Amino acid sequence: MMFSKNKFKAVITLFLAILSFTAGSAQSAAKFKVVLDAGHGGKDPGAKYNGHKEKDITLAVTLKVGKLLEQNPSIGLIYSRKTDEFVELRERAKNANRANANLFVSIHCNANKNKAGNGSETYVMGMSRTNMNFEVSKTENSVIFLEDNYKKAYKGFDPNNPETLIGLKMVQENNLTNSISFAKKIQNNFSKSSGIKSRGIKQEPLWVLDASIMPGVLIEIGFISSPNDISFLGSENGQNDIAKAIADAVVSYKNENFDYEEGESISDKSVQNHDENLEKKEENQSVYKGTVKKDTLGSIFKVQFAASKNKLPLESKNFKGLKHVSLVYEDNVYKYFYGETSDYENAKNQLKEVKSKGYDSAFLTAFRNGKKISVREAVK
Numbered sequence: 001m002m003f004s005k006n007k008f009k010a011v012i013t014l015f016l017a018i019l020s021f022t023a024g025s026a027q028s029a030a031k032f033k034v035v036l037d038a039g040h041g042g043k044d045p046g047a048k049y050n051g052h053k054e055k056d057i058t059l060a061v062t063l064k065v066g067k068l069l070e071q072n073p074s075i076g077l078i079y080s081r082k083t084d085e086f087v088e089l090r091e092r093a094k095n096a097n098r099a100n101a102n103l104f105v106s107i108h109c110n111a112n113k114n115k116a117g118n119g120s121e122t123y124v125m126g127m128s129r130t131n132m133n134f135e136v137s138k139t140e141n142s143v144i145f146l147e148d149n150y151k152k153a154y155k156g157f158d159p160n161n162p163e164t165l166i167g168l169k170m171v172q173e174n175n176l177t178n179s180i181s182f183a184k185k186i187q188n189n190f191s192k193s194s195g196i197k198s199r200g201i202k203q204e205p206l207w208v209l210d211a212s213i214m215p216g217v218l219i220e221i222g223f224i225s226s227p228n229d230i231s232f233l234g235s236e237n238g239q240n241d242i243a244k245a246i247a248d249a250v251v252s253y254k255n256e257n258f259d260y261e262e263g264e265s266i267s268d269k270s271v272q273n274h275d276e277n278l279e280k281k282e283e284n285q286s287v288y289k290g291t292v293k294k295d296t297l298g299s300i301f302k303v304q305f306a307a308s309k310n311k312l313p314l315e316s317k318n319f320k321g322l323k324h325v326s327l328v329y330e331d332n333v334y335k336y337f338y339g340e341t342s343d344y345e346n347a348k349n350q351l352k353e354v355k356s357k358g359y360d361s362a363f364l365t366a367f368r369n370g371k372k373i374s375v376r377e378a379v380k
Contacts (some may be wrong), residue, residue, distance in 0.1 A: 009263075031076035032103075032254045035096040037208070038062035038079070039108035042086025047111035054109040055084065057233050061221060061332045062107050064243035069250060080106075080153075093211035102258070103182065103250065104216030106208060109224040109233065118226035120190045121199040122175060122183040123218040125209040150284065175306040177333060177362055178215035182253045186219060189245035195232035196222045196242065215361070219246065256362040256374040279349055297369075299378035301347035302337040304356045305362035311378070320357040337365065343378055 028336050040046035046054025063082065068074050078099045080092045091189040096104050110121070112219050137334040183201045207214050222229035232238035305322075312318045314325050319336065326337045339350040347364055354362040368380035 012015065019216055023304055029335055032258055033076040033078060033094075033099055033101040034082065035078045035099065035101045035104045035212075035214075036062050036066050036069075037092055037096075037104065037106040038081050040108060041081050041084055044086055045311050047109055047224045049111060050227075050230065052224055052225055054111070057109055057224065057239070058107045058221075058348050060245075061239050063241050065105070065107070065250075066245050066256055068247035069242060072251060073251070075254065081341070089208050090211065093208050095312055096212045096214065096216075098262055101212075101214050103253065104209070104212045104214055105246065105250065106216065106218040107246070108218060108220050109222060110220040111223060111225040112291065113225070115225055115227060118223045118229045119197040119199040120187070121220050122186045123202050123204050123206060123209070123220070124179040124183055125216075126203040126205040128256060159282075165240065175213075175215045177304075177335060178257070178363070179193045179209075180247065181215055181257075182215060183217050185252050186217065186246060186247035190242075193241055195238050196229060215349055227249055252374075255376040257365075298342050299373065300348075301339075301344060302365050302367070303339055303347070303354045303362055304335055304337050304365045305359040306336040307333045308336070314337075320359075322354065322357060338362075 035213055038055075038061075038140065040055035041059065042055075044055065046058070048054070061080070062079070064078050066079065069077060076102060078095060080095065081087050092106075110117070180201065185200055187198045190196055206218055207219060222233045224233065233242075304317070311329075313329070314327065316323045316325070319325050319338075322338050324339055326340075327334050328337075329335075338354050339347070339352065341347050350364060351364055364375050366373050367373045
């Protein structure tokens with residue numbers, strides 16, 4: 001078949017476009033994808049105190065976090081919003097799920113009529129009805145009332161009664177474990193800040209975390225109602241400090257739980273801080289007695305693929321045919337691991353095998369002398 005010159009150019013252009021799209025998709029698929037979710041927006045201002053609006057502060061901090069993470073070529077970013085617009089809760093979760101993201105980070109500001117309340121706290125999805133203060137979840141879930149046709153869209157869920165969420169869909173427990181791990185990194189970074197104190201990690205039934213199928217957190221970066229906090233939250237230096245704490249936590253979480261590549265941290269200083277923190281926390285790390293061999297010659301890699309409050313017999317039929325499964329009890333859950341190898345490449349193949357069984361949230365872990373260490377440290 002003969003092509004005219006114009007038709008030939010058209011075919012070549014189309015071919016190059018397809019090739020470019022395919023290459024771009026492959027490159028994107030290889031990235032660690034993070035959803036940055038700036039709380040509130042548009043007709044939903046969030047908390048308002050002393051001329052400050054929560055939606056403005058959360059957007060400013062979110063964009064600063066993104067700017068830092070954009071320096072890392074192995075991280076792909078998805079923003080819920082980059083401008084002052086209203087985005088429904090269900091759309092925030094849907095966009096994250098459609099992107100098949102690895103991590104969901106929602107940024108908010110706290111508020112209280114008692115202006116003495118101050119500090120940051122990071123929330124993960126609540127797994128239990130016990131010891132819960134529902135005020136935060138009621139506040140963050142109440143944006144649903146601003147959405148059209150919310151009764152149909154969120155059938156069975158009452159924002160004023162957060163317990164109804166727990167009955168609708170229980171979050172995957174292995175996602176909870178990862179979320180707690182990430183939340184610890186955030187709050188550890190905040191604890192070093194001179195401007196915002198850390199109030200720790202908390203669990204609440206938050207709709208946007210429950211609807212997202214990947215590990216995720218909701219960060220209350222400080223109290224907009226606190227004169228002490230707002231002077232920090234509203235300043236350029238304060239927002240930069242908060243953004244760096246969050247961005248460094250993202251990079252640290254990625255480096256520990258996903259494939260290691262040289263030069264993946266935001267800066268050499270970030271890597272240095274990460275290594276120093278590991279050394280300082282060594283005495284607090286859990287000892288995995290009876291499940292991990294003490295290897296004085298090097299590190300051991302395992303694949304963590306599930307976590308549950310119930311202890312399951314270590315039989316292959318309970319784990320989609322996987323053999324050589326071990327467990328530990330930590331953070332009030334049983335954590336299940338597959339395989340054991342000192343070879344990093346072999347460990348990555350084991351991770352692929354586990355994911356092929358349907359455990360999409362599985363990730364690599366590493367141990368040395370019976371203690372858990374970061375994958376990054378093990379590879380080094």
